Amino acid sequence: MFLSTNKLKTLRNENGWSQEVLAKVSGLSVRTIQRIEADGKASAESTLAIASVFNLSPKALQATSNEIEVSWTREMIMKNLIALIIISSAIAMLIYLGAGTHLYLDAASALYIVLFVYAATIITYGTEGFFKSITSLKYLFTDEIVGGSQAKYLAALYQSQVTYLYGGAFLGLLIGAIAILGNIDTYENFVFLRASAVNLIVLFYAALLSEAIIRPLSIKFKTCDIKQ
Incomplete structure (x- = not known):
């Protein structure tokens, strides 16, 4: 699925987290976080892990109908x-x-x-x-x-x-x-x-x-x- 790269970066910055910190708290690799923020493509497992960190539903991280998300x-x-x-x-x-x-x-x-x-x-x-x-x-x-x-x-x-x-x-x-x-x-x-x-x-x-x-x-x- 495609996540909104803008939403993800905003949430991370609002918490004052670097990509390394987000990777640590979500249990994902830094490379995975970098890739998701670059092209928005994420597996269901990665989406669930990131969403749980921010206490959001996976759907809340997905690109909205108004955005253009590109890989x-x-x-x-x-x-x-x-x-x-x-x-x-x-x-x-x-x-x-x-x-x-x-x-x-x-x-x-x-x-x-x-x-x-x-x-x-x-x-x-x-x-x-x-x-x-x-x-x-x-x-x-x-x-x-x-x-x-x-x-x-x-x-x-x-x-x-x-x-x-x-x-x-x-x-x-x-x-x-x-x-x-x-x-x-x-x-x-x-x-x-x-x-x-x-x-x-x-x-x-x-x-x-x-x-x-x-x-x-x-x-x-x-x-x-x-x-x-």
Whole structure:
């Protein structure tokens, strides 16, 4: 089960106990106490031992429905990091094989899509919601999450950002298409094709951010409690 690491640390500090003291009075090892305070995972026996020390029920130490409790392990972090590297490498390989990387670099398109998502998120979820979407990117590197209402909130937030990304890209494509078609008489065939290709870059950035980062996070938070 998952214990609230915040509750455990608060209770220990309120009693003026170090991890070593808590380990001694609970009959557990210092390493066990350190691990539980780090990732919240505890066996039923360890939970009962700690709860009895503080004269609480084991349920009182568990993470509440509002908290996000995560198990961080080096193996899990490395596994998810390698997966992200594989995705990035696959995309980079396709870009390299398809054309020169310079064709995919457009600062104006990147800035536009980022600012669009930033503004839309703040309008919908407020400044705090936007900063939560940034700080919660760390959850890409773990699989074991107990989230409750906070996880549901982040799932909805990230799903909204997927919509904003593609919505912003669609608007960018429309504006670009109108600009290109409105000046078609002034273009040579090569220039027309080049302008059309550049117009697709905003959609490329939107898809890259959405499918490689934002949507996986949304699904992870949406299903985290189902997997427990």
